Amino acid sequence: MNDVQKTGSDSAERPGAKTSARRADLRARLVAAGRAAVAEGGLQNLKARDLAAAAGCAVGAIYNVFDDLDDLILRIGADTLARLEQGLAAPPGPAPEPAEELLRLACGYFSFARADKALWRALFEHRLAGGRPAPAWYLEDQSRLFALVEAPLARLLPDEPASSRALLARTLFSAVHGVVSLGLEEKLAPMPEAILEAELERLVRAFAAGLTLLPPG
Template sequence: MRSDLILAAERMIANRGLAGLKTRDLAREIGCANGAVYNLVADVDELILRVGSRTLRRLDEALSAAESAGEPSPQQTLVRIAIAYCDFAAENLQLWRALFEHRMATDKTVPDWSVDDQMRLFRHIYQPLAALFPQRSPDELGITARSLFSAVHGMVALGLEQKLVAVPLPALRKEIAGLVRAMIDGLIAQPS
């Protein structure tokens, strides 16, 4: 039943967005009482994080496929994974948004398993950066990886907005590729 609950929550978020997640509707869909949902997960936060873990696994698969899909140069790998990230977000918009929209109460901490799921994805950026900049420390590479992710994520988040700042997907892909190339070229040109 727990798996059924997580899958039902995933479908609900995919169709309605995070704000459309209702435990009463989930309980009815999986055939249990509303209170029984909390026998399957501790609370709605855990349920959302479990759905997020499934989303992150699928994103990991998409990024892994992009890594091995072409020229093995670190620069091209970074461009491919940035575009794969954009495409994944566009194809899984509500689930992707839920990863960033969900906020835990200030007195609650994100469980280690969920943090691990999130941080594991940075290897896709970190490894090509380590090949490009072998003289940098792991901490420096980590900061650069997070900065590159933030730049690409910002473009994707704003580009996929369904408001005034929306950018057609082909143009967004092109702009993201240009940003990643420019950032890497700039980092390479910097003196050590």
């Protein structure tokens, strides 16, 4: 009797499981198609009809698995953040000096932005419709990147309050991002990559050295 009941239960659950699997597969295909479209031509290249054709679904099916195109763009951004996080992960072995680790992260960020410029740019170009704030899950994805910066800062400034280190991590990221953005977008003047890398090193080393001279926040 138990075997019969178990078999019946399994068959009752199977359709729902198949539906969930199909939805997850469609979501993955749409994110992959969206990522390819953005990589090729930026956010303006993201069109629902083209995405549906690339993913092999009807246009309306997009909105069965995503709230709207903003939701899809956020998922593409989350995928980009995950790739960036993976690229910045610390290599095996003893941790380097904090300043060296901060420099490694800055150079890794520059390398990622240079290699995946359109996807990197999309992270900062996208604005949610109606001025909506980013959802909590997306902010958590961002916070994991800042945590990579906070780790060497914790070794550099062990007496600094955690909240202050979090702000410092965001300040340093903003400075590095500014240099990378101005360099890659050539908004001021063309800058050879070797010079850009040298300026990043100067910035990070000066930032790290200066922090040790300041009283705890």
